[in-house]
Amino acid sequence: MNIPRPGQVWKWLLQTRVGRSIFRVGLPESNLERSQAMVSSFLLHVQPAKVHRHSLKASYSMGLGLISLYLLFILVGTGTLLMFYYVPSTDRAYNVMKDLQFVVSAGLVLRNMHRWAAHLMVFFVILHMCRVFYTGAYKSPREFNWVIGVMLFLVTLGLSFTGYLLPWDQLAFWAITVGTNIAAYAPLVGPKLQYLMLGGHTVGQEALTRFYALHVIVLPGITFFMVSVHLWRVRKDGGLSRPAEGGDSVQRIALDQLPTNKSYGLMELARGTTPQVGKNPEDEVFSWPHLIFREILLFLVVAVVLLVLAIFFNAPLEEYANPVHPPNPAKAPWYFLGLQELVSYSAFWGGVVVPGILVGVLMLLPYIDRKVHGVGRWFARERILANSIFTVCLIVAVVLTLIGSFFRGPNWSWQEPWKKPAAMTEGH
Amino acid sequence: MQNDSLHKFYGWFTFLGLLVGCLVVLGYYKDEYREWKEYQHRFIQEETKRATTPQQRALAERTPVEIRQIILPDLNRVDRCTSCHLAVEDPSYGGYPQPLSYHPQHGQHPFERFGCTVCHRGQGRATTKADAHGYVEHWDEPMLPLKYIQASCGKCHEAGDNPSAPELARGQQIFETVGCRGCHKLAGAGGILGPELDKVGARRSPEWLKKHFLSPASVSPGSGMPPQKLAEKDLDAIILFMLSQTGETAPGYYASMKVIPSAAQGQRLFQQKGCMGCHMVDGKGGVVGPALDNVGLRRTPEWILKHFRDPQSVSPGSVMPRFGFTESEARALTEFLVHLRDQKVALSLPQLLGPVERGHEVFRKYGCAGCHGQDGKGGVPNPNAKTAGLVPDLIHVADGYTKDELRARIVKGQREINAMDPKRPAPPLYMPAWGGTIGEAEIDDLVAYLLSLKPKGEDAGF
Numbered sequence: 001m002n003i004p005r006p007g008q009v010w011k012w013l014l015q016t017r018v019g020r021s022i023f024r025v026g027l028p029e030s031n032l033e034r035s036q037a038m039v040s041s042f043l044l045h046v047q048p049a050k051v052h053r054h055s056l057k058a059s060y061s062m063g064l065g066l067i068s069l070y071l072l073f074i075l076v077g078t079g080t081l082l083m084f085y086y087v088p089s090t091d092r093a094y095n096v097m098k099d100l101q102f103v104v105s106a107g108l109v110l111r112n113m114h115r116w117a118a119h120l121m122v123f124f125v126i127l128h129m130c131r132v133f134y135t136g137a138y139k140s141p142r143e144f145n146w147v148i149g150v151m152l153f154l155v156t157l158g159l160s161f162t163g164y165l166l167p168w169d170q171l172a173f174w175a176i177t178v179g180t181n182i183a184a185y186a187p188l189v190g191p192k193l194q195y196l197m198l199g200g201h202t203v204g205q206e207a208l209t210r211f212y213a214l215h216v217i218v219l220p221g222i223t224f225f226m227v228s229v230h231l232w233r234v235r236k237d238g239g240l241s242r243p244a245e246g247g248d249s250v251q252r253i254a255l256d257q258l259p260t261n262k263s264y265g266l267m268e269l270a271r272g273t274t275p276q277v278g279k280n281p282e283d284e285v286f287s288w289p290h291l292i293f294r295e296i297l298l299f300l301v302v303a304v305v306l307l308v309l310a311i312f313f314n315a316p317l318e319e320y321a322n323p324v325h326p327p328n329p330a331k332a333p334w335y336f337l338g339l340q341e342l343v344s345y346s347a348f349w350g351g352v353v354v355p356g357i358l359v360g361v362l363m364l365l366p367y368i369d370r371k372v373h374g375v376g377r378w379f380a381r382e383r384i385l386a387n388s389i390f391t392v393c394l395i396v397a398v399v400l401t402l403i404g405s406f407f408r409g410p411n412w413s414w415q416e417p418w419k420k421p422a423a424m425t426e427g428h
Numbered sequence: 429m430q431n432d433s434l435h436k437f438y439g440w441f442t443f444l445g446l447l448v449g450c451l452v453v454l455g456y457y458k459d460e461y462r463e464w465k466e467y468q469h470r471f472i473q474e475e476t477k478r479a480t481t482p483q484q485r486a487l488a489e490r491t492p493v494e495i496r497q498i499i500l501p502d503l504n505r506v507d508r509c510t511s512c513h514l515a516v517e518d519p520s521y522g523g524y525p526q527p528l529s530y531h532p533q534h535g536q537h538p539f540e541r542f543g544c545t546v547c548h549r550g551q552g553r554a555t556t557k558a559d560a561h562g563y564v565e566h567w568d569e570p571m572l573p574l575k576y577i578q579a580s581c582g583k584c585h586e587a588g589d590n591p592s593a594p595e596l597a598r599g600q601q602i603f604e605t606v607g608c609r610g611c612h613k614l615a616g617a618g619g620i621l622g623p624e625l626d627k628v629g630a631r632r633s634p635e636w637l638k639k640h641f642l643s644p645a646s647v648s649p650g651s652g653m654p655p656q657k658l659a660e661k662d663l664d665a666i667i668l669f670m671l672s673q674t675g676e677t678a679p680g681y682y683a684s685m686k687v688i689p690s691a692a693q694g695q696r697l698f699q700q701k702g703c704m705g706c707h708m709v710d711g712k713g714g715v716v717g718p719a720l721d722n723v724g725l726r727r728t729p730e731w732i733l734k735h736f737r738d739p740q741s742v743s744p745g746s747v748m749p750r751f752g753f754t755e756s757e758a759r760a761l762t763e764f765l766v767h768l769r770d771q772k773v774a775l776s777l778p779q780l781l782g783p784v785e786r787g788h789e790v791f792r793k794y795g796c797a798g799c800h801g802q803d804g805k806g807g808v809p810n811p812n813a814k815t816a817g818l819v820p821d822l823i824h825v826a827d828g829y830t831k832d833e834l835r836a837r838i839v840k841g842q843r844e845i846n847a848m849d850p851k852r853p854a855p856p857l858y859m860p861a862w863g864g865t866i867g868e869a870e871i872d873d874l875v876a877y878l879l880s881l882k883p884k885g886e887d888a889g890f
Contacts, residue, residue: 091504098553102508103495106459169566293437300444307451311458318566 034286044292046231050284051291054242054376060135061240063298064128068156069227070302071121075159076220078114086166088212090205093168094320101317108314113306115315118160120306122335125156133390136375136383137241143366145233148226150362155223157335162215164333165208173321174330176211177203182336182343185351202323243376328410337404338397344412358393463556464511467527468493471514474528478520495555498543502679507543507552509560535592536685547580548572568630572671575664576634582672584686589693599669602662605802609795611653611857614673618795620860622653627675637667652856654808687756694764695773697757706748710773717748724769732762787877790870796822799857804881813855814846823881834875839863 013019014026028034035049054060085096085104100107129149132138138146165176180203184194199206234240332340342350361368374380379387409415475488497508515521516531517539524530545552550571554560562570572579581593587600609618614625632640639646641663644653658666678686687693698704704713707720723732731742736758739748753761767773791797791804799819800807807819825834841861847854866874
């Protein structure tokens with residue numbers, strides 16, 4: 001008997017009446033079909049029909065933005081499932097965590113996946129930002145997309161921070177107490193801002209309600225809108241940044257200059273160094289399969305890593321939140337620990353001035369650093385000054401975060417992590 | 429970069445796809461395998477083995493394998509203990525190895541109303557042994573060792589009320605006699621040198637309490653509390669009493685059930701609620717209502733109970749109001765009146781005691797003995813105090829103080845205790861100001877009591 005190979009089955013399925021009605025093109029055989037596969041699909045048309053070889057190099061983009069996007073999708077998926085169980089009530093939220101662990105099918109894996117994906121997303125968004133900086137990719141014409149990126153970074157922190165409170169355990173309660181106290185150091189608006197966030201002067205039911213609404217509807221809505229703009233602009237600004245190519249750093253294309261022998265639609269109309277059919281075709285490859293396959297591969301890698309984390313490592317859950325029994329020290333979530341460390345030196349300078357300047361400079365960066373040299377290469381020589389400044393800031397941030405995470409004991413005193421903490425007077 | 433270079437992708441797709449598949453299967457298996465299922469299978473096996481008829485056998489085999497839980501909304505608890513402890517209600521499983529052992533019923537505590545953790549503690553929502561028994565990180569309420577289990581009775585019942593919790597009563601008695609209240613407040617009464625004890629049972633573990641009683645400074649550095657020399661059995665009883673002080677309040681239904689309807693309880697209520705304002709017992713009391721010594725002969729218990737619920741319902745025209753007793757209070761009062769039929773009860777009213785006796789009560793009530801010794805006969809160590817390193821005894825106060833001086837001394841206290849050696853740390857214990865804590869009249873009685881104290885053999889006088 002002849003057993004058909006999986007590939008043959010797939011092919012046959014795609015060319016049936018139903019298959020063709022869904023996928024229109026089927027498995028592309030010709031270049032025309034390859035571009036049609038992209039353009040005629042709602043999910044794929046966001047991406048170009050052809051991409052530059054440089055953009056496919058894993059050593060260039062490292063897929064960091066895409067990993068962040070995948071993590072966002074996973075977070076939305078797992079988060080939606082968690083919403084079927086979660087109740088934003090100080091009496092019941094903690095019990096829901098216990099029920100997820102003990103009686104809900106796959107509840108614990110779901111929560112683990114959501115938690116680890118959230119941490120990873122903050123981490124990869126930061127890495128993505130570093131990549132864009134070190135390759136000078138924020139320069140013209142991508143200035144505003146960098147600004148959107150910085151905002152997305154802040155929204156990501158907001159999403160993670162608001163989600164941090166929801167389990168309503170000691171970790172959640174005190175991390176949010178510390179985090180919102182840092183916000184209160186801002187001059188003039190600080191205390192009002194804290195009051196607005198918490199719906200009161202302390203973390204309680206009102207804070208939980210607000211954080212929940214922000215976490216499940218407001219911030220995800222903003223994120224989706226801004227991610228859409230972010231991706232849209234990547235295409236409109238001519239794809240990923242890459243080094244100028246001798247002679248063809250193409251000017252804006254006027255409409256009447258459009259080639260007539262195009263094999264794909266008007267969606268390629270863009271500005272900047274846009275691929276023009278017939279001009280340098282040897283540098284362009286079809287997105288199907290060259291880009292799509294890489295994307296699928298990357299997704300599989302992300303899925304494997306997350307599954308391993310979710311199956312073998314449980315998300316933390318401490319005692320039920322107790323407003324009169326603070327842990328010592330009470331720590332903010334890890335991405336704010338650098339900030340908390342700064343605040344421990346000076347509330348005003350560390351909590352307001354330094355982070356304020358950093359965010360301001362990050363936002364305005366493309367308008368401060370306007371030279372167009374060294375775009376599209378890692379650590380370009382022409383950018384040594386900018387790269388050095390950025391690296392120093394980055395190292396300081398990492399060191400502060402590490403100190404805050406591992407070297408701070410009771411009363412925020414210095415504490416080597418390999419030494420046993422001093423005996424607590426309020427032992428349990 | 430043409431199609432042949434894409435072949436490596438197919439290899440990776442297959443490998444990673446299979447890896448994802450394996451992980452999903454592994455995750456599913458980990459999620460599907462749960463400790464409690466094993467116990468349920470064991471239980472079904474046992475039930476099948478015991479079946480004598482084919483019908484019973486079929487019934488046993490059809491027992492579903494599922495989470496079992498007791499949902500207690502009023503107590504904010506969900507107890508899933510019966511997911512593993514499946515035979516708690518089946519006496520034929522008496523003496524079976526855990527988790528399939530029978531649990532004898534405790535009076536009015538049906539499982540479906542009380543669950544398990546309200547007495548045993550532990551983590552009711554959990555479904556693994558380690559988590560459910562609560563000896564895990566980040567869980568404050570591990571299971572109570574069985575020798576302290578009577579502590580849980582004290583969460584609802586008054587220590588003396590509950591005849592099935594003798595250790596709890598003993599613990600309370602020790603607490604009141606060794607003078608803990610001298611330094612610690614409990615239910616609003618007591619001193620200020622040590623922390624309040626209202627929720628100590630929720631904060632502290634039995635191990636911590638034991639260490640603390642034997643050597644307070646070892647677990648609370650800087651504590652001035654003297655080590656308690658208690659026999660092992662007494663130590664356990666007072667730990668048990670401490671564990672009963674969780675600060676929890678019984679809600680709704682549970683509050684209405686907490687008074688145990690015993691004759692002794694009824695007698696206490698009878699005196700507390702002021703029944704003697706109208707009714708006479710043992711020749712004491714008012715004359716508005718009938719004397720009650722023989723009411724048990726004249727009326728049935730049902731009649732009396734109805735009368736407590738609503739006097740008009742059984743004796744129309746009665747001037748006795750509906751007092752709104754809880755069901756268990758009404759039952760306790762009924763028990764007491766029925767008890768009077770068979771036995772004469774001497775009711776002593778506090779105001780019949782003299783000031784010295786009342787003062788002795790005050791001395792006990794506020795735990796003066798904690799520092800000054802039983803009956804003021806000698807103090808506990810107070811390192812570096814000029815008074816020979818001890819808290820002074822009180823049996824000589826009549827020689828050194830006038831009534832007013834003594835009164836002022838109790839009201840104002842003495843914050844600074846003279847040190848024997850000024851270079852060493854100041855004595856940890858001092859006399860707090862009791863004014864405002866001990867009532868005016870109580871202080872008068874206390875002064876009278878203290879002035880009556882004399883060392884043995886000095887009655888001869890001068």
